Amino acid sequence: MDKGGARGTRERLVVIGGDAAGMSAASQARRLRGPDELEIVAFERGHFTSFSACGIPYWVGGDVTGRDQLIARTPQEHRERGIDLRLRTEVTEIDVSASRVRARDVESGAESWTSYDKLVIATGARPVRPPLPGVDAPGVHGVQTLDDGQALIDTLTATEGRRAVVVGAGYIGVEMAEALINRGYEVTVVNRGQEPMSTLDPDMGRLVRRAMEGMGITMVNDTEVTKLLTGDDGRVRAVATEDAEYPADVVVLGIGVRPETTLAKAAGLPLGDYDGLLTDLAMRVRGHENIWAGGDCVEVLDLVSGRERHIALGTHANKHGQVIGTNAGGGYATFPGVVGTAVSKVCDLEIARTGLREKDARRAGLQYVTATIESTSRAGYYPGAAPMTVKMLAERRTGRLLGTQIVGREGAGKRVDIAAVALTAGMTVDQMTALDLGYAPPFSPVWDPVLVAARKTVKELRSSDF
Template structure:
């Protein structure tokens, strides 16, 4: 066994954050990273903007290349290597070298699992792997979509699923002058919002020129010459030149079967605050792990770049022998669809009802700037607070330019158990180009505090 080798499975946000941290603390430690693709340390969140043309090349999404990690940081990154099995009893992993098509066992002293998530794909439907059907989780998948658009020049696209990736891809394809149709099994887009806010997103997307079909489930594909030509739902048939899955993702943990590593919500890896698993010398971080929700106090699966980077840093610190903890998250997320911005944090109404928490909620319409200032846009804010105490439990924002980043005020409030009155009392900035004299989040808090 390599007596002091740290082996990392996965070379993106969490994995390379951890590797870089360990290298800073231990300049001579052997660090070996196995990455199944050809890229490391890239922004998957930037893929839709590369496809839209806003980002000129895929390379601009790469923070550090495998060569840079090897040459500048002495981190042995091996791309095109897929880990297929983890043997914790013998502290080794089974690896497939995809280029040579050979397998080998690699021993470790310490192991970090940072395999991220995988796009949900209905593998039981014939045609899910056709040449014009794509998921959006890796940089390679984004490059494949871009190459297909350039080569085949599709005129119509069907996006299956109406979450963050689905909506961001809708924007990208609309910018490319491709007709977009969104099929969503639920009755609203963005199921991380409450229904009264979700309907606003459906209206906004429709106003942008996309066709939205809600309450429809994918049943089958019609395939010709290895291309999907029709999407068959439980209500209709829709033609398409290109199909994109935007149905969310799940933790990439199937290869851990038989390893003894405990899994939890959605088969995400169970970890403690130091990102340690139940197996000695094995850590996990990023989209493949569970996260403690700071409001519900329950473990959830949150696939966000912010969480991945933070948990990677904590895992690296823990592996390096430093004291570090990841306290949890409140599920703060933002999304842009052309001119519309969407943001959310904390819990939704359905989650509060499930937890049995008595709450009050309200929405307000306001403006992103002073009414009289040019460029002022509509913003809708929804707040949810605990009955009697007034503690903020969640917030949602929909609007245009200047709307979404206001969620950070609410995320701070939720994280630190602030009340509606605390939010009202905040000394937030004001000038006509940036906000009304009462910021929209405070206006909503003033309305809701009367209901507590």
């Protein structure tokens, strides 16, 4: 066993997980405290560190030309900064009472214990892989790590057929549909929801479906996959539902992710309603002074609803890591929460949301009004003006902005940031109408679409008073 007593007064920080949250925490702690004061040991079961999982669909689709472009910092670069990074080493147990972790070498199977003074849990999320017949057949792929991305690219390169089925129509599902379209595949998306992009209200998701169908993607909604059929060679050949079969030379699972908290649960650490770790504002695991957690394995405070949520995004993971590393390194920082901002695209369609959907507002017990407007990304007379639809929710009594969703062409998606700032500031839609946003015909109509939506929402609020 690697005992801490031999280290003298030097503390040891152990990090479980070598991607965004874990290595951001390790790097920030190293900036604050040198190797003579703080030893940092990081365990990563995969081959890579500090990579962009969000970029994998664009690598698969050919927009990103190589895997290395998705790696922000290599293992060697971390080691050169004084971090003892142990690749292909999986932590299999956390012993909280003895302040130690058990790790197993993936290649040799050898196990050993490592003690810690401070622990960071950054185990990420695991893809949802339903227990369906045929789900483990060759040709069926999940997409979570660079290894997953490489395996899918290898399959696409080796496969002669050009029929692909994507199971699920969330962010990963629609992005992978685009990637496969870009590679010349005939794409069918099988989705259990009423419309694609369940992070939007159905009326906005309907716009996404129509656009995807216009791109040649076959959309099958309100449908459950029952099994994956295989051929005589054992490879996947079709996706089956209760009513139909959809031929497939390759299948991509885009059903979503869940917090990877198997270790934490076994160690008795507190989990929330979504099975994510619960932390305080300093990202310290509740009830444990020297254990922190961040990234896709935690639940975060929704600043709009006041409830805990699980949101798997690299932006949050990197911020968590900065906060954790600062605190573990002897400083002070907090992560106040999120408003649930996300943006994506499928081909030339941009999809964005922030804050609450209608069902989120109802679940939180909020009364609200909605307004939906159609506008353009630029002045209507300026070349390249593209259509967009903006939907806005506001609290009935106070007028407080509750959420915004945007679906449109070029120039639509990042406009959601205006609403994200307004949500964070607790602004009303009436206050938003007076925002001094930049204007010129190449960039916006005189009234930006977000402000047009705010104006219409104000009208809905006033009419609801009568």
